[in-house]
Amino acid sequence: MPFALYLLGLAVFAQGTSEFMLSGLLPDIARDMEVSLATAGGLTSAFAVGMVVGAPLMAVLGRHWPRRNALLVFLTAFLLLHVLGAVTTSFGVLLATRFAGALANAGFLAVGLATATDLVRPDAKGRAASVLLGGVTLACVAGVPAGALLGRVWGWRSAFWAVALLSLPALVAILRAVPAGAPGADGVRVRAELRVLRRPRLLFVLLLAALVNGGTFCAFTYLAPVLTGVTGYAPAWIPALLALFGLGSFAGVTLGGRVADTRPLPLLVGGGAALCAGWALFALTAGDRAAALVLVPLQGTLAFAVGSTLITRALYAAAGAPALAGAFATAALNTGAAAGPWAGGAALDAGLGERAPLWTAAVLVALALATAALTPSRVRAPVRTGP
Structure with a gap:
């Protein structure tokens, strides 16, 4: 690579x-900004909505720029918005920075996925995508616990400063190492790229990706309260358990990257069925600490192996949309990231118990499996990965 x-x-x-x-960080932000915890939770929703909206919008905006320039613009904007978020005393400004930062993040990821797949052979898109998505999983392993630790020691603003500082070497490295390249549009008009969305196979893969990732983020968002309220782990164990999930997700992305280009179907069918069964088993055995200790990393592995493989298949299915292929995949991923936690929260509000997010995750993956089973075989057929 x-x-x-x-x-x-x-x-x-x-x-x-x-x-x-x-x-x-939400409790500290709510206390510092003098807002309720529910209001502070809007920061998460604002970021998720910004990611969904920003993926196609920012990809269209940057499609006539050389890709290195687009990456630099999006990452610079992301950095500066985190500096603003770190110094503001206004919750409204902080909320705006989260939404705008998500737009920049979505634009970077959309262009980054397209750039990554252009840097490798036509039949190696899965491995290229796994390197980028590996950054997300490593954030779960190291970045999130580190942010929580910084927030505890120096306050929540220090975590925002840390993200801005971490973006600096990436900015310099991209300037020096990523080829300038041609504009992402590559002579293809926006309308022609958007027409790619009419392809049943692409819509099918995007729907599956949204459902599977919805289940993943539903369970992950409420994993801490399940592990403390149902399993009985002390709060001090939560960072380590979340890191275990992150390690599993990194293993899953790595596995997905190795097979998504050559043998995606066995992983999607077998892994999808195991993922659904795993969330249901987790819900049933959530009161058992030993079972949770095994299922947390196992589900992380299965969720990201299946999810990242679906993202890769979306990139293949969107051939003919050089600027927007990454945007379609990013939007599907983040539609799941926004809808999954909402569905889990709705199940909790309905009084279905603390295990409800795990059951909801199982239902979302089951919907993906049912959709795949009921879809005509001509739509399900894998896209060729070779030239």
């Missing part, structure tokens, strides 16, 4: 840390 891919992965690590770190 080209070294430039790993530099893109460093930037995605910083951005992934920003996306997930609020889970450990």
Whole structure:
């Protein structure tokens, strides 16, 4: 894999840390900004909405720029918005920086996915995508616990400063190592790229990706309260358990990157069924500490192996959309990231118990499996990966 891919992965690590770190910072932000915890939770929703909206919008905006320039613009904006978020005393300004930062993040990831797949052979898109998505999973392993620790020691603003500082070396590295390249549009008009969305196969893969990732983020968002309230772990264990999930997710992305280009179907069918069964088993055995200790990393592995493989298949299915292929995949991923936690929260509000997010995750993956089973075989057929 080209070294430039790993530099893109460093930037995605910083951005992934920003996306997930609020889970450990919200109480401090609510107290400092003198707002309710529910109001502070709007920061997470603002980021998720910004990611969904920003993926296609920012990809269209940057499609006539050389890709290195687009990456630099998006990452610079992301950095500066985190500096503003670190110094503001206004919750409204902080909320705006989260939304705008998500737009920049979505633009970077969309262009980054397209750039990554252009840097490798046509049949190696899965491995290239796994390097970038590996930055997200490493954020779960190291970035999020580190952000929580910084927030505890020096206050929540220090975590924002850390993300901005972490973005600096990535910015310099991209400037020096990523090829300038041609504009992402590559002579293809926006309308022609958007027409790619009419392809049943692409829509099918995007729907599956949104459902599977919805289940993943539903369970992950409420994993800490399940582990403390149901399993009985002390709060001090939560960072280590979340890191275990992150280690599993990194293993899953790595596995997905190795098979997504050559043998995606066995992983999607077998892994999807195991993922669904795993969330249901986790819900049933959530009161058992030993079972949770095994299932946390196992589910992380399965979730990201299946999810990252679906993202890769979306990139293949969107051939003919050089600027927007990454945007379609990013939007699907973050639609799941926004809808999954909402569904889990709705299940909790309905009084279905603390295990409800795990059951909801199982239902979302089951919906993906049912959709795949009921879809005509001509739509399900894998896209060719070779030239």
